[in-house]
Amino acid sequence: CFILPANSIAAEILVAVASNFKTAMTSVARRFELNSDHKVTLIFGSTGKHYAQIKNGAPYDLFFAADVYRPKLLEEQSAAITDSRFTYALGKIVLWSPRKNVIEQDAKLLEREAFRYLSIANPKLAPYGRAAKEVLLNLKLWNGLAKKIVRGENIGQTFQFVKSGNAELGFVAYSQIKNPKQEIEGSYWLIPESLYTPIEQQAVMIKDTTAAGEFIKFVKSKAALKIIRDYGYDTP
Amino acid sequence: MFSQPDLIALAITLKLAFITTVILLLLGTPFAWWLSRTRWRYKFILEAIVALPLVLPPTVLGFYLLIMLGPNGPVGGLMDAIGGRPLAFTFTGLVIGSVIYSMPFVVQPLQNAFTSIGQRPLEVAATLRASPLDRFFTVTIPLARQGFLTAAVLGFAHTLGEFGVVLMIGGNIPGETQVVSIAIYDHVESLEYVQAHWLSGGLLLLSFLMLIAVYALNRRFRPIQL
Amino acid sequence: MFSQPDLIALAITLKLAFITTVILLLLGTPFAWWLSRTRWRYKFILEAIVALPLVLPPTVLGFYLLIMLGPNGPVGGLMDAIGGRPLAFTFTGLVIGSVIYSMPFVVQPLQNAFTSIGQRPLEVAATLRASPLDRFFTVTIPLARQGFLTAAVLGFAHTLGEFGVVLMIGGNIPGETQVVSIAIYDHVESLEYVQAHWLSGGLLLLSFLMLIAVYALNRRFRPIQL
Amino acid sequence: MIEAKFKIKRDDFSLHADLCIPAHDVTAIFGPSGCGKTTLLRSIAGLDQHRQGYLKFRDSNWQDSDNFVPPHHRPLGYVFQEASLFAHLNVRDNLNYGFKRTPQSAQTIKLEQAVELLGLEHLLTRKPTNLSGGERQRVAIARALAVSPQLLLMDEPLTALDQTSKQEILAYLESLHNQLDIPIIYVSHSADEVARLADHLVLLEEGRVKASGSIGEMLTRLDLPLAQGNDAEALIEATVVEHDEEYKLTYMEFSGGRFTVAHKNLSIGKTARLRVLARDVSITLEHQNDTSILNIFPAIVEEINEDGISQVTVKLLVGGVPMLSRVTRKSASVLGLKPGKQVYAQAKSVALLA
Amino acid sequence: MIEAKFKIKRDDFSLHADLCIPAHDVTAIFGPSGCGKTTLLRSIAGLDQHRQGYLKFRDSNWQDSDNFVPPHHRPLGYVFQEASLFAHLNVRDNLNYGFKRTPQSAQTIKLEQAVELLGLEHLLTRKPTNLSGGERQRVAIARALAVSPQLLLMDEPLTALDQTSKQEILAYLESLHNQLDIPIIYVSHSADEVARLADHLVLLEEGRVKASGSIGEMLTRLDLPLAQGNDAEALIEATVVEHDEEYKLTYMEFSGGRFTVAHKNLSIGKTARLRVLARDVSITLEHQNDTSILNIFPAIVEEINEDGISQVTVKLLVGGVPMLSRVTRKSASVLGLKPGKQVYAQAKSVALLA
Ligand SMILES: Nc1ncnc2c1ncn2[C@@H]1O[C@H](COP(=O)(O)OP(=O)(O)OP(=O)(O)O)[C@@H](O)[C@H]1O
Ligand SMILES: Nc1ncnc2c1ncn2[C@@H]1O[C@H](COP(=O)(O)OP(=O)(O)OP(=O)(O)O)[C@@H](O)[C@H]1O
């Protein structure tokens, strides 16, 4: 490092990030580090676990959750910096199969029930699961498909069920199949946003440090938002 | 206190642990016996392999099992070929996963117990007209009782708490593959701490009572001194 | 092939497994010895308690440990009071968690091995001037070799693959508490399957080689026949 | 006949046994520690399998190059050198283990009788760890008998027992042998036991059969170690001719004369074995009177073996039957003993083995 | 003195031992199987701790109500009834185990010598499982000796050995005892071994001391089982007076006369023990000549015990020294034996125990 900006000394920040946002965040952080002397250490995990850890003294500076609920809870419990909460990405779900020409651009396939298993994330734990459930409820398929639904604990596992072929199709995150460097594998239906409430992913500041503040500023920047969108998210 | 799904999960868990333990003992016993008696030069390779499933994180092991069991994996392909139902997301699949994962806890204590019996009691039994199988049941097993107890307790308890593998290949289907460990995990993840505490406490208490019963029963037969 | 963080995680893992195994053997040996010799009526209660950590899913166990070790928990509070650093999210915390979780795999094989030695060799050693401690090191330990091997292998391997507890109380901090099992898990979760395969394969190969070495070494000392 | 050929190689020991022993006799295996007695017994029982061997028991082939009857199909009973009781079973269950596995039709030995004669009644519910050494050994004997074996292998079965028990058990074994025609192969270091029980004797030395033959012959062969040393003895077959009820004596005749022995309840005309220890036999030139010695026979010196520095063993022929006498070299010289000389043999004590 | 008082209760056995035995002697413990011999030895070694007891060895208190010296601080050597070798160590390391733990200053017994005399040189690198029964037993003896004990406890240590080895080992033990003044407490069922080795004898029966005393006295007490039966014997102390180099004989005198025995290399004037078996002693009314029997003494009948149906045990006094003779009831009657009668005792064979 040659010249340090007058207002900041090189620091390390620990950022807890929801697992589903791993690739995007890795890219964002790497870009941030290029333009700064700060070092960003990313800690991936489930949002529920991160919440419990933060409540019990985990040394994280920032928390990028998979939903709104947990950051809000932390804020209410004064475990996070008040008013630091913001939405950093909006998740989109797709109905996906790794095989080509399986998924049509409507719900017919689901209605025909021509599959053994449909994989979704656990609606109770994962916002993507909640969204998938909403979609099925709106399509009036939830009860009919109850016996065919297998649930991953998180969206990553849901994806693996489908990817390994054990479930023929599943509701996964658009970000999981979309990668700026690769073409999308198999066939998918990007679920219309009318069928579910958007999956708002929020971040909150746990410790108010200069470096953390700079990182948040960067995440809100155009460059970062572009990266996030490249990985299949909407941005606010 | 306990919700209906929690109770169902508990029942499935007990069933899973019980069946897994039985299968583990059935498979592990002959294997451990063989390991304890063979003079094969390279048996140490097998001994090493037995311990390997332990080394991978359960979820990762589950991940590989999932791939294996899937239609493109070797096991799944086989099942397909013989017209069977795929195993992922079924109770049978859970049993297979648990068996693989808990195998070392059963094989190793049994192997030790068998080794420490030595040849003599079996030789005596042979001169008393007992066939090899007869000897095994009437001499080896009783003399290896402590080893069986350890094997069964470790196997059972480990399956109760088993989580990663089950999570991966079970699909968390209530009434079929949702076990209590996942239920507790779900409660913790979704911040339903009270339910998590109750369920954990219940599971601990139940296990504790079962273990107490097993060990107290074992105590009634005095340990065999040499 | 292997990224820098992966290699660091591997190093941490080996360090953790090694330290944990050593501590487990140090703590487990006297405890198992005591269990194998005591005539205390209620020892079966302790035997049951030893197996209990197994029953809870690791993440849940980790969750409770987290609460205990956290600044609001009893242990954390204590550490605070005596001016120590809190243990959660530190390597020391990981060691504590792993030790608790893997304890049964060490205590039970050792207890069995100690029991099956019997009194006689120790009595003989006593008449040959060996003090109790001397007897323990020169008679009990060598005769229980097989039990120590099993205990060490199960303890070590289980710590390598341990995941839930470590994830919970370690906080997955690279370079400090990110172990290889979590690294693999992360790769799988973020669909970096190639890295996951490499890391899993590497871990398996490394473990396999270590186990092979251990068992082959063990083979050189012929098993003790009775 | 029991025919056995075994070749067994170990690091610093090899057994080359080539044996042919009568199938209805008690055969004693005799030899120094480490000479291969246990190894031989184990091979006969089929416990050491992968070995070059040939074994035929009466009409059944138990082992040859392409046939191996596993131990549990050989109708034998084995008393191991160490008691080796099942640690997980109490005494009763130890005894019952083999008993239960013997078809009722093959049960020739009564378990209750064995238990009684071996004095085990009060031990039946004990665990083996709570037994004394001798008690364990007796349980092991009863357990081997409980399978009603057609061949009994016993590896030093009476070492931990006192004289009285030993005598009782030997008598019991003898009666079993006689009544049920069970051959016994008996390893022992005790000349007493061997003389008492054995008809046939096999002498092992460093894994080889040094000599094998009927006990009478073997005991008086001056070239074998048995006839040397202080325990040399002769066994003489004699016939019961009369009982003296007043003094409780029994008179027995053999070709060399008439023995007077302690009374035994044997019917007239029956033959039995008398044991005459060499050191109990003195030699006189004249027939002596007024002596407490009752057994005095004219004899001819056959051979003199100068096996000790101060003592010699004299082989006498009494009516053609060999008898040994161990006297000091001085006496031999004073009395002018030499082969062919006519003397009187005085047997101080004679044991009737029946 | 070794004073021992133990009260031990088990389900169906109790030991009430109250003993006082000379601290420089070899004491034999004699008694039927299950009478508590092993239990007594274990208590002396301190292996069964929580028991009511009192134990004093020479000047040191090993156990009383508030003091318990743990086994590893008692300077004793223990040969267990079963060899109990360390399975994880080869023979050499078994032997060295205690040896290494004995301070050099306390080493009175040479390990190499023990190894040689017990014939263990070629076994040193073997594991115990690869030894024969007798080999194991010899290793156990050597191992106990290797700690140079001040008290040696031996529980039937020679049962698995052949006569020759037995004699050699007994001679070795005797020399150790004599040279190093090591008291030995020796459990055995063998009258031979006891007579050979023991100075003092303790008779146990069902956990109680039935009698205890010097061996000479105990052996000839007609009220004890030892003087009954076929193994009755007397031990007589006599002094070497002359050697006959030509016939290799040694002459030994005692108050009753002069014994002729096989030559032993003992200096003139030394006393040693002679063993005279009751069944080897015949009685005559006249002094006889022309007999191979050299040891003939005038004697007085002291007591007659009609302990057998056909035989009686006669206690003779030869110059005031007791000697036993076992003759048939018929002979006793024909010769008119009764207390006070003058007779001649002919000892057919006499063993010099030295
Ligand atoms: N651990 C035990 N528990 C209960 N009773 C025992 C135990 N060990 C021995 N006994 C009993 O105590 C009595 C004495 O045993 P001990 O071993 O002292 O006999 P022993 O005189 O050495 O006999 P042996 O000559 O057969 O070895 C026996 O009746 C035996 O059955
Ligand atoms: N498992 C073994 N491995 C190698 N050598 C052995 C083994 N068992 C015995 N030996 C050796 O083989 C020889 C014969 O042993 P065996 O047990 O047959 O002797 P034994 O005649 O029964 O002696 P003892 O009277 O002492 O019991 C001995 O020299 C012994 O050291």
Ligand SMILES: [Mg+2]
């Ligand atoms: Mg033997």
Ligand SMILES: [Mg+2]
């Ligand atoms: Mg005993």
